[in-house]
Amino acid sequence: MLQLVRRPRVRFVTLATLLTAWLPLVLIAALGIYRPAYLKFLTISTAPLAVTLALPLRPRQHRETLSRNLIRYSQWGALVLGLLFVPVWVSSLRNLYTNSAYARADYRGIAARISAEGGAEATVLLSAPNQWEVFTYYFHGSHVLPAPYHPTAEVAGAWIDGVLAATPPRLFVLYWGDAESDPQQHIERQLAQRAYKARETWIGDVRLSEYGLGLLEAEPPTQMQVRVGEWAQLEGVAIPEAAFHPGDIVPVTLFWQALAPPPERVKVFIHVMNAEGTLVAQNDAEPGQGFLPTTAWVMGETIPDRYGLWLPLGLPPGEITLQAGLYRFSGERLPVATGGDVLVLGRVTVQP
Structure with a gap:
């Protein structure tokens, strides 16, 4: 030199x-x-x-x-x-x-949306550590947590357990660059088992997801035993008995079982109907928030499948009805053994 x-x-x-x-x-x-x-x-x-x-x-x-x-x-x-x-x-x-x-994602808009819907006490998880600087520049809450980099399933599970132990009132996750920071999607997989995803929106190249929390029932409190299609059966459902308010997330767990080897992948829909029979909210996804596709089901095994239902802010007080079913990727619904193509799961009370 x-x-x-x-x-x-x-x-x-x-x-x-x-x-x-x-x-x-x-x-x-x-x-x-x-x-x-x-x-x-x-x-x-x-x-x-x-x-x-x-x-x-x-x-x-x-x-x-x-x-x-x-x-x-x-x-x-x-x-x-x-x-x-x-x-x-x-x-x-x-x-x-x-x-x-x-263009870079609108982190200012993302921060404003989280502040409006979850307040400063909302817990925000960042899937990539280098989101911290730009996001916290706009969001001034005290519960912003960068996820561990390249976690194993055990590390991701322990970290998610620590986050949820604080029982955050609202949980938001900013998924960005997770193909690099968490290529096996261990963080999202753990959340699929422990929380109830209600909404997901793409804002630029950032995927903003919102989760609700609730009891993680291992067995269905309400038994149903209804066959859907030729190979699926809804064993039961778990819906909290508490009253909810507009803007809340209703946690719902469906318990499925394969009666025969599933020949295809299908999606689950859960609809929220008001007293007039009008659809006011819904959540559609593959089972397990996409991580438990029906083609991976084991015959005879009970599969807990968790969903969050976000109640619109303008929803009037009264009773709402929750309905569910399965449909093919073409949009065709699978028939229900009790008739039609929709299962009534139960009712929930909405208070002002």
Whole structure:
């Protein structure tokens, strides 16, 4: 290194800028950690690359160590490289200022929504640690928790148990970059078993999910024993007997059993109907919040399937009816043995 520094300054600067420009690309290739998201780290190469292109344009008094032909070739080379990069720069600037696909998620709007619906006491889980800085800039609650990075199932379960032990009044999760931070989705899988997902919205590239909490019944308090389709049976259901208010999340657990090997994947729907028979809320998903598809069911095994039902803010007081069923991806519903294609699960009282 000392010998390199003692060389003519121009040669040292040229070599240093070239090495710095190539370093991020070499490290990504050598370590085998390429991801499309990692291309942003190539911005580190921008400044040294610009210096390299500018070296042939340096003042004449600094060129005496180089031949006239070398100077001429390097100038032409810098010009050609600069022209080659112009379309890339123009495209990058256009994407930066006009292409919504390159815009960062609206964390200000996400924070405002969580504050309005859950208040400052809401618990917010961040699936990726590097969300902390930008999210907490807008959200000033004291219960913002970054999830562990690359957790095992045991670590994720213990962490979720610790979060839920505090019985948060509202639980929100910002899923972003979880393909990198939690590729096995252990955090989301644990929440599917321990909480009741009510709503999910994509805001840019952030998936905002809202969960309700409740007792995790292992057995159905209400027995039903109703066959749905040719191979599924609803063993029973768990619905709290307490009254609810608009804006609350009603936790519902369905207990399914496969009477035969399921031949296809289907979805579950739970509808909330008012006294006039109008649909006022619903939750549709594959069983287990997508982690227990029917094709993975084991014949004879009882499967607890948890859902949260968010009650609209303008819902008037009175009784609401909860209905459920199964439907194919085509939209066709599976018939219910008792008639029709809908099961009445029970009723819930809504108070002002």
